[in-house]
Amino acid sequence: MKDSIIVGLLQNTAILLALSYVYEFWWNRNDEPKNILNKIITGFIIGLIGIVVMLTPWILVPGLVFDTRSVVLSVSGLFFGKLPTAIAMLLTGLIRLVKGGDGVLMGVAVVITSGAIGMLWHRFRPLKQSKNYVAELIAMGFVVHIVMLGCTFLLPVSNRLETLKTIAVPTLIIYPVATLLLGTLMFRQFQNWQNRRAADKLRESERRFSELLKNTFLYSAIVNMEGKIIFCNKSLLDVSGYTLNELTEKNLFDVFVPLESREQLILLFRNALSGDESALNFEAEFLTKNGTRLLVSFNCTLLKDEDGKISGVAGIGENITKRRQTEAELLKSKIKAEESDKLKSIFLANMSHEIRTPMNSIMGFSGLLGEKDLSEDSRIQYIDIIKSSSNRLLQLINDIIDLSKIEAKQLSVNLSECNLSELLSNSIESFRKSELLLKKPEIKLVLNLPEEIDKIKFLSDGVRVQQVLDNLVSNAIKYSRRGRIDVGCQIIRNNDNEVIEIYVKDTGIGISPEMQEIVFERFRQVEEGRYHEGAGLGLSISKGIVELLGGKIWFTSEVNTGSAFYFTIPYIITKEKIDNTPKSGVFLPNLKGKKVLIAEDDYNSYRFLELIIKRQHAEISHAENGEILLNMLEARMPDLILLDINMPVMNGFEVLAEMKRRGLNTKIIAQTAYAMPDEKERCLSSGCYGYISKPIKKEELFRVINEVLSI
């Protein structure tokens, strides 16, 4: 009997090993999570093993077969889980039923209880999570087999006790040990499989990583402790222009680092090697073979050998040249946008100030003019103030128009012969009489004319040269409290050309070096935000004009000492005779009996024209818009029409076209407020005989009327 037990046990043990093979070579090979077919097949295999185990039993007592199905099924439950174990239980249970005999009930009960306990153990105490798998296996072995001993109560009463006595000791000694051995074997297999899988994964990720390093757009390199290059990826080779042979064993710092930052980077490298982690991430300039400099952001890591000793540095670099450029540009645009925003506010405040101040005087003093008992002196004084304020407003508008013409490159110059001495003297004389200088008696305005000046006549736009000079002199007065302002000129002869250099030097407040760059920019002022007369346009207009005339403008300045502004104009000598005949005075037009039609939608403008023309004894009529004008023309043709171009219903150009169509013909003078570049030409080509721009000056109007009537 003993022999049969040992042989049976050995046979059973061998079969049990088959279970571990199934686990290692079939179950663990398949992917997680296992698919259902896999589980069913596994269930059948385990079932077969269970059947084989049952077919090779040892006989404990005659009629009582005894095998290790409880071990197979409980271990199956623990390692393979529900479905495979349930199938195995079904197969083994069926076979046990078919076999019949006294022990059939107990046999089936053992199948059910051991499989179920294995499955419950798998569910509630999985080995993967236990700290002590040996204890766990022994515990499960005991539980399964104590329950199995309990199943002897399902045997016929006659051999129940006998059986229990016979199997109790071997069941509680051999079976838990068998469970432990099989379980340990399978658990080790599981661990081995897990380790293998982890190693495979590691290898795979290593492979992927090195592939990535080789092929990525990032630069990567490995250097040894001396900084010699051991590895370079393709991207680094591509960008640097070197071949791998040219780089291998070369010192990284000699090849890639610009001379001026080499020392600093070597220090950083040494710090990194001695454990300073902050030295591992940095941005540095990188030199390619053809000398191009790139800005690269490096992230490095220390490499260590098996003993944990640092053996080199591996670095990954990203080319951030473009990013940095974009960032710098963005920052620049941001600063510019903020500055424009600030400038816009300053500009608006400044403009508002520049418009409101003269408007204030105009409105205030026009009101006072209406007062009764006003003395003649006061009246003249008020009118002067109104006139000068109006001129100031007009100057602002002219400046804005000039500036827009300069910016649109539409400012045209009228070249004619100019007399330098006359130009300078006239300008200085008018300043000496100006309110601007009279308010500052402590300033002396001096004109220094070289002897040769009288002979200097040149071809340029005298009006524009005068405008620049006036701007500079008025600035010199505005930005000085006392002292001297020197105005003068000289001819500078270079090898290839001659220029007239005109200067305006003051002893005023000066301009600080950091503001010197901006004063030629439009609307810019040194004391931005602080109100003072001027819109910040004078110098930018002057620069535009001087450059248009082919010259240069510049200055030197020192705070609290003074400024010296210079500009040059090409010295082009003309052969033309200068017209020295004195300018004729204003001849009043003879409008007696003449019918003058004023087409003007703005009533005040009409009133002004009516007033001055009526004095010349003309017969005046008024049309508020183009349509009324045409109707009036049909009724009676006037001798002269003063035609406002910008009128409602039908504008001046439409009226001119309609008159042409209807064959209506008379002398027409166009009057506009636009003063835009091609406007005059457009008016003349549309049928006007003359042109005058608003605001209309009496003298200018009379001159044009005389001219037109004499045609």
Ligand code: ADP
């Ligand atoms: P503004 O109408 O403000 O005078 P400009 O364009 O003529 O405008 O001048 C720009 C700025 O340059 C002035 O606001 C002033 O701050 C400075 N500036 C110009 N000329 C002088 C000068 N002679 N002395 C000191 N500052 C000057």
